[in-house]
Amino acid sequence: MIRLGVYAPDGAPEVMPGDDLVGLVVALTELADGDVLVVTSKVVSKAEGRIRRGTRDQALPGETARVVARRGETSIVRNHLGLTMAAAGIDASNVLPGHVVLLPEDPDRSARDLREGIHAQTGLNVAVVVSDTAGRAWREGQTDIAIGAAGLVVAEDFAGRTDAHGNELAVTLPAVADEIAGAAELATGKLGGRPFAVVRGRADLVLPAGEHGPGAASLVRADGADLFGYGAREAVVRALTGAEADRRPFGAPASADELSAVILRATGLHTSHTRAGGEGLLVTTPRGLTRAVQALAFAHGWVAGTTDAAMELRLRPAAY
Structure with missing residues (x-):
């Protein structure tokens, strides 16, 4: 017992x-x-x-490693300890008015x-x-x-x-x-x-x-090992903008088969392996779908680059 x-x-x-x-x-x-x-x-x-003088909003930038999600006035961030918390864990309770506790x-x-x-x-x-x-x-x-x-x-x-x-x-x-x-x-x-x-x-x-x-x-899970590195809305925006600094929270590159299946499901487009073999993929993207394929590739840890052929993208796993 x-x-x-x-x-x-x-x-x-x-x-x-x-x-x-x-x-x-x-x-x-x-x-x-x-x-x-x-x-x-x-x-x-x-x-x-x-203890710091000021508000949580004033202290938040200095305690934030990256923003995970925002909903109205609420910010969920990963702080410098690796913890994902509302307002980076900054507390304005049980402290003198006009002060916060980090x-x-x-x-x-x-x-x-x-x-x-x-x-x-x-x-x-x-x-x-x-x-x-x-x-x-x-x-x-x-x-x-x-x-x-x-x-x-x-x-x-x-x-x-x-x-x-x-x-x-x-x-x-x-x-x-x-x-x-x-x-x-x-x-x-x-x-x-x-x-x-x-x-x-x-x-x-x-x-x-x-x-x-x-x-x-x-x-604390390493950044990129968490399956939920961004909020749902933020993940869409980050994938579409495709900034290199936003890549790591999406995790290690998916397999070529997984990415191919996702592209087919989301766009109806088929991929093929590059002539050089390996994990490279080629996909022909009609006008209007290029941005979607690039975002899907980014969200799955891949890089999308153009080839000499018109409307063709070459996809390869990003360095992780």
């Missing part, structure tokens, strides 16, 4: 730049070996001086510092998660996720194992760091002034002292 417990103590003061988070945690919690300490990113950012510069490092500091003061071996709130594609509402972690197995890999019926698990990878962050948020709440939570009962996920693990950064 596994019994999981979560508690979040009251009594945390308003955190200011330079405050000693380790001292606050030790004073407010009753930690034990094997616990997981979850700390909200807001107090980590405040202690690290990540995410920690390196949440995994922040988690390591907290873990080492707690061990130095108490001798206890605990894991640390830095959590933040994020929305989810296809789901209403938000939940907390781990944006930083130290001393924790952040994901359990079940690939290759079999279930009770003998079925092999192919891609089962529970993101336990995110699950722990979500469980902790049930205790911390949004308005309760409880930025620290202790999750107890999964000491098997806590690494030995001195081993910090890959951190929460290992849960």
